[in-house]
Amino acid sequence: MSTALTVRDLRIGIGQGINLVADINFSVRAGEVLALVGESGSGKTTIAMALLAHTRAGAVIESGAVLTDGLDILSLSEAELRHVRGNIISLVAQNPAMALNPLRTIGQHLHDVLKAHQPELDVDSRSARIAEVMQDTGLPGDAAFLKRFPHQLSGGQQQRILLGLAFVLRPRVIVLDEPTTALDVSSQARILVTIRTLCQRYGTAAVYVSHDLAVVRQLADHVMVLYAGRIAEIAPRASLFALPRHPYSHGLLEAIPDIALRRAPSPIPGQAVGPAQRGAGCAFAPRCRHADGICQAQAPRLRDVAPDHQAGVHQLACHHTALGLTLSQPQPSLATQQRDQSSLPPVLYLHEVSAHYGKQPVLHGVSLSVSMGECLAIVGQSGSGKTTLAKIMAGLDIAASGRINFNGHELPMRAADRAPAQRHKIQYIFQNPYQALNPRHTVGETLATAARHFFKQDAGDIAQQVNAALHKVALPARVATQYPRELSGGELQRIAIARALICQPSLLICDEITSALDVSVQANILELLQSLQQQGLAIIFVTHNLGVVRAIADRVLVLNHGITVESGLVDALLDQPVQEYTKQLIADSPSLFSDLAA
Amino acid sequence: MESSSKLAGHWSASATQASDSGKRAGLTLALPAWLGWALKRIASSLLGIIVISMLVFAATQVLPSDPARTILGPEATEDAVQVFREKLGLDQPLIKQYWQWISRAAQGDWGHSIDSNMPVTQLIAGRVNNSLALVASVLVLIVPGSLIAGVFLALRRDGWLDRTLVASMIALKAIPSFAIAIGLVMLLATSVFSIFPAVSLLDPNRSAFAQPQFMILPALTLVVATMPYLVRLVRGAMIEVLDAEFITSARLRGLSKRVLIWQYAIPNAVIPAIQAIALTTSVLLGGVLVVEVVFTYPGIGSALNAAVDIRDIPVIQAIVVFLAASVMTVNLIADLATVLLTPRLRTRPGKEAA
Numbered sequence: 024m025s026t027a028l029t030v031r032d033l034r035i036g037i038g039q040g041i042n043l044v045a046d047i048n049f050s051v052r053a054g055e056v057l058a059l060v061g062e063s064g065s066g067k068t069t070i071a072m073a074l075l076a077h078t079r080a081g082a083v084i085e086s087g088a089v090l091t092d093g094l095d096i097l098s099l100s101e102a103e104l105r106h107v108r109g110n111i112i113s114l115v116a117q118n119p120a121m122a123l124n125p126l127r128t129i130g131q132h133l134h135d136v137l138k139a140h141q142p143e144l145d146v147d148s149r150s151a152r153i154a155e156v157m158q159d160t161g162l163p164g165d166a167a168f169l170k171r172f173p174h175q176l177s178g179g180q181q182q183r184i185l186l187g188l189a190f191v192l193r194p195r196v197i198v199l200d201e202p203t204t205a206l207d208v209s210s211q212a213r214i215l216v217t218i219r220t221l222c223q224r225y226g227t228a229a230v231y232v233s234h235d236l237a238v239v240r241q242l243a244d245h246v247m248v249l250y251a252g253r254i255a256e257i258a259p260r261a262s263l264f265a266l267p268r269h270p271y272s273h274g275l276l277e278a279i280p281d282i283a284l285r286r287a288p289s290p291i292p293g294q295a296v297g298p299a300q301r302g303a304g305c306a307f308a309p310r311c312r313h314a315d316g317i318c319q320a321q322a323p324r325l326r327d328v329a330p331d332h333q334a335g336v337h338q339l340a341c342h343h344t345a346l347g348l349t350l351s352q353p354q355p356s357l358a359t360q361q362r363d364q365s366s367l368p369p370v371l372y373l374h375e376v377s378a379h380y381g382k383q384p385v386l387h388g389v390s391l392s393v394s395m396g397e398c399l400a401i402v403g404q405s406g407s408g409k410t411t412l413a414k415i416m417a418g419l420d421i422a423a424s425g426r427i428n429f430n431g432h433e434l435p436m437r438a439a440d441r442a443p444a445q446r447h448k449i450q451y452i453f454q455n456p457y458q459a460l461n462p463r464h465t466v467g468e469t470l471a472t473a474a475r476h477f478f479k480q481d482a483g484d485i486a487q488q489v490n491a492a493l494h495k496v497a498l499p500a501r502v503a504t505q506y507p508r509e510l511s512g513g514e515l516q517r518i519a520i521a522r523a524l525i526c527q528p529s530l531l532i533c534d535e536i537t538s539a540l541d542v543s544v545q546a547n548i549l550e551l552l553q554s555l556q557q558q559g560l561a562i563i564f565v566t567h568n569l570g571v572v573r574a575i576a577d578r579v580l581v582l583n584h585g586i587t588v589e590s591g592l593v594d595a596l597l598d599q600p601v602q603e604y605t606k607q608l609i610a611d612s613p614s615l616f617s618d619l620a621a
Numbered sequence: 622m623e624s625s626s627k628l629a630g631h632w633s634a635s636a637t638q639a640s641d642s643g644k645r646a647g648l649t650l651a652l653p654a655w656l657g658w659a660l661k662r663i664a665s666s667l668l669g670i671i672v673i674s675m676l677v678f679a680a681t682q683v684l685p686s687d688p689a690r691t692i693l694g695p696e697a698t699e700d701a702v703q704v705f706r707e708k709l710g711l712d713q714p715l716i717k718q719y720w721q722w723i724s725r726a727a728q729g730d731w732g733h734s735i736d737s738n739m740p741v742t743q744l745i746a747g748r749v750n751n752s753l754a755l756v757a758s759v760l761v762l763i764v765p766g767s768l769i770a771g772v773f774l775a776l777r778r779d780g781w782l783d784r785t786l787v788a789s790m791i792a793l794k795a796i797p798s799f800a801i802a803i804g805l806v807m808l809l810a811t812s813v814f815s816i817f818p819a820v821s822l823l824d825p826n827r828s829a830f831a832q833p834q835f836m837i838l839p840a841l842t843l844v845v846a847t848m849p850y851l852v853r854l855v856r857g858a859m860i861e862v863l864d865a866e867f868i869t870s871a872r873l874r875g876l877s878k879r880v881l882i883w884q885y886a887i888p889n890a891v892i893p894a895i896q897a898i899a900l901t902t903s904v905l906l907g908g909v910l911v912v913e914v915v916f917t918y919p920g921i922g923s924a925l926n927a928a929v930d931i932r933d934i935p936v937i938q939a940i941v942v943f944l945a946a947s948v949m950t951v952n953l954i955a956d957l958a959t960v961l962l963t964p965r966l967r968t969r970p971g972k973e974a975a
Contacts, residue, residue: 075873109874121866125965126888135884139876172964188874 026604027053027228028074028112028196033087035069035078039298043082044252045070046325051245052230056219058231058243060275062541063512064295066252071198071232073097090272093262110140111541112196113189118205118228119181123173129184130169136188152191158226160187161217178405181208183217190221197222203238207404207567212611217241234541235611236279240264240371245335245383248272251296251306254325259335264615266348268328268339270311273348276615281575283616285594286351286480287553288574292547293509305342317342352616368427370530370561371416376425378411378585385411386423386585393530393578398552398562400576400593402569403606408585413532413565414477417451430529447477452521454535456515460507466493466518467503492521496551513544520551530561537571549575569612573597581605630880644855655960655967666953674726674943678719681934685709691932692735722938732935736928741939745924747825749943752913752920754829756905758836759843763851764898766844771855771894774889787856790849798846798908802915805838805845823920839916847901854897859890892962899955903948 029496033047033082044066051057059067072078074089078097089096096107108114116122123132132151137144144152160183182202189197199218203211219242222229231237239260245436246263248256248271256269267273274291293310296302305311308318310562321342328344329337369392380388386408393399403409415423418438427434429448435441453459462471470489474480492501496517507515516536523531533552537545553575558560564576571594572579579597580590581604589602600606689706690697697705706712710721724890731741774783796804811818823836829836862868863886871885913922921940928936961967 077869077873105875105877107875108872109876114870114873116866116870118866122870124867124871124885124889126963127884135871135876135880136874139874139880172968174965175968
């Protein structure tokens with residue numbers, strides 16, 4: 024098929040000679056999907072937005088060309104761009120709830136974009152086009168549905184509307200910026216199929232931005248791995264997932280917890296360099312096991328490593344082209360090897376817990392238990408009641424009935440009614456570390472406040488405990504004098520864990536604590552949780568990611584609409600699910616190893 | 622608030638999911654989803670007015686003054702005052718007095734002025750009209766003016782004009798309204814330009830609108846005192862909307878600037894402005910007190926001032942209850958408008974606005 028999009032020498036800077044991305048060259052053929060992957064700060068979204076000649080405030084496209092059908096989008100005036108955007112090249116944004124005007128119905132949204140680009144169409148022709156695109160995106164096209172406002176749709180439906188808005192004019196190129204991040208796995212799986220189908224049907228070239236390599240494997244024809252604003256590797260999908268050539272691509276793949284893989288994912292050590300700290304050498308060298316003198320001295324150029332182009336272009340920016348990197352492979356019959364700790368006396372035991380929000384029931388008679396040194400995963404889609412369940416255990420004010428037993432003692436429902444000696448034993452860690460720490464307190468103050476709250480002791484003891492807690496989460500003691508804004512997301516989540524540990528808990532409740540983090544950082548946190556678990560801590564891990572469950576949990580409880588669907592040992596349940604719902608959830612979970620239908 | 626809105630989001634999400642397969646029953650019902658909320662809101666406003674009337678009544682009765690003594694003067698004998706007190710019903714229990722007062726008031730009888738012995742309603746009717754005329758003229762100027770200026774500045778954010786005007790509006794906001802009034806009088810009514818009358822000697826037999834020369838300076842004072850706040854709020858709301866993801870998304874779909882501004886940005890910026898207009902109207906109702914005194918404009922503000930001076934309790938009660946009821950009504954209208962203009966609130970039964 025013909026080339027639909029070519030990007031040449033794209034360079035985006037923030038002034039003062041600092042660039043966010045540079046030396047970006049790639050092309051996408053009609054009907055194919057190119058995935059841009061990388062961690063936060065890798066420049067993937069910056070590149071994707073530049074394809075529409077758009078940058079975030081402060082950034083400037085300094086040079087380069089974005090060509091589609093011989094037209095250089097970057098050379099167009101603002102007025103000319105208006106005719107290109109949404110018409111020849113269109114965008115699907117990350118957060119569908121934020122990307123739709125709350126005051127306009129979805130029908131109005133669709134009419135607006137048609138009116139903008141094809142003003143000659145009358146209402147009836149527009150409505151016919153809309154009916155068509157609604158069918159394409161798998162949505163009901165009746166008048167009542169089109170009269171709905173964005174808030175009256177589910178997240179998956181909102182994302183389908185964004186797809187419809189992007190596809191309604193049959194563009195040559197469509198840019199998708201993490202379009203499934205806000206969705207649960209089942210909606211995600213269905214949306215991916217829709218994207219694939221539409222691109223093939225209309226010969227649209229797609230650029231798909233994602234941090235999730237497992238998702239990319241379901242969708243992309245080619246994958247471009249970005250590191251610190253440079254291309255590390257471009258490869259056909261099959262080559263990249265079978266034989267990654269760049270140590271960073273390899274590291275990313277090894278860092279992903281996978282539903283088919285019972286092992287702790289291995290983190291990539293260190294942190295990515297910012298755009299201003301890039302030195303003369305390879306940007307990845309400080310974190311690379313294979314780095315040597317030449318890597319420190321000289322930045323590698325992107326070169327073809329499979330010149331025959333039989334399977335497609337494979338390019339690599341690494342001085343070492345023959346590292347022979349191998350990936351972990353799933354081993355069969357894990358279920359028999361798993362230790363069963365549920366026979367130990369439970370630390371926490373929930374009996375027939377139900378909860379309501381107003382008149383709306385959210386949990387129906389859920390029972391569970393977790394033992395010392397055990398990790399219980401609570402899995403479910405959004406709205407399944409999993410976070411409610413976690414909050415009930417923590418005693419956060421929720422109207423709930425049922426019984427909680429903790430270390431053999433009945434536990435009141437509300438934390439306020441619990442004795443301090445009970446309270447410090449159960450600690451809760453939140454999803455978003457950026458919001459969980461007081462921005463005006465140093466890390467040391469945050470930790471000391473938690474310690475002082477439960478234990479009366481002098482300042483010297485507390486300082487010692489702060490140091491010990493930081494040591495436990497593998498952070499240097501100097502972090503104590505820093506403020507949250509000076510630290511990365513992974514470090515902040517470690518501090519949140521340290522704050523829980525300083526209270527000497529016997530149960531840690533983790534509510535999606537890795538979902539806001541990059542995969543290599545997530546691997547880091549999972550490793551830490553496992554070491555804590557081996558020291559006897561019981562962990563409740565709330566998540567929608569079955570890969571994470573496989574990686575760290577001992578047992579799992581599957582929730583749907585507030586009802587326990589199934590529970591059991593992780594390996595047994597994930598290998599041989601009994602309930603239809605669990606089977607579907609497993610089938611929808613993207614994996615690096617599952618057989619691809621396509 | 623955070624958790625309750627999240628919770629409500631959860632409700633509506635599950636509600637839509639549940640009805641995905643079939644048609645939404647709620648959309649075909651004749652009664653709109655917000656009606657229940659609106660009725661509750663109106664009822665609570667009425668209750669609020671009753672509570673305020675109680676507070677006003679209690680406060681004026683507890684004041685260290687004796688209406689009977691005030692009316693009869695210092696020379697009257699103690700016996701005469703006592704007789705007169707019984708005639709006024711002042712010897713009865715407070716609750717009974719309140720009931721008599723409020724039940725008469727509900728029928729439009731607010732009693733007689735202690736000072737002039739005229740019915741209170743007759744005394745303040747003209748004053749109310751004059752004040753409302755003043756507030757209405759100010760609103761007619763500042764509401765469209767602020768919307769236009771706020772949107773205009775937001776679209777030129779951080780330009781020299783924007784920075785200059787925002788800075789001067791902050792400076793203006795810092796000047797108390799009586800100082801603005803005096804400044805305007807000095808500038809436009811006395812030494813510099815002698816264009817408008819410095820005092821507002823309205824002919825009581827004609828509408829205030831028929832004598833605009835007397836309204837200009839008081840109205841101008843109120844405009845200068847309240848408009849900076851409203852302009853800055855509209856500007857802020859508009860900037861927030863322009864930065865919203867849905868605007869960027871719509872721009873990247875190739876929608877024209879005209880559609881983006883008029884159909885996407887402004888309607889979203891108007892909603893927070895409604896509450897600000899309500900707040901400004903409440904401030905204006907209070908602001909007339911000061912401005913009317915400065916200009917001796919014959920409105921309820923100057924009437925209240927005079928009534929307080931001579932402890933004319935029935936007049937004080939009527940004016941304060943009127944002002945409180947007006948503020949309540951304005952807020953009620955603003956809340957209703959907010960709900961009706963916000964689909965998320967309009968389609969959700971029984972939820973509080975804002």
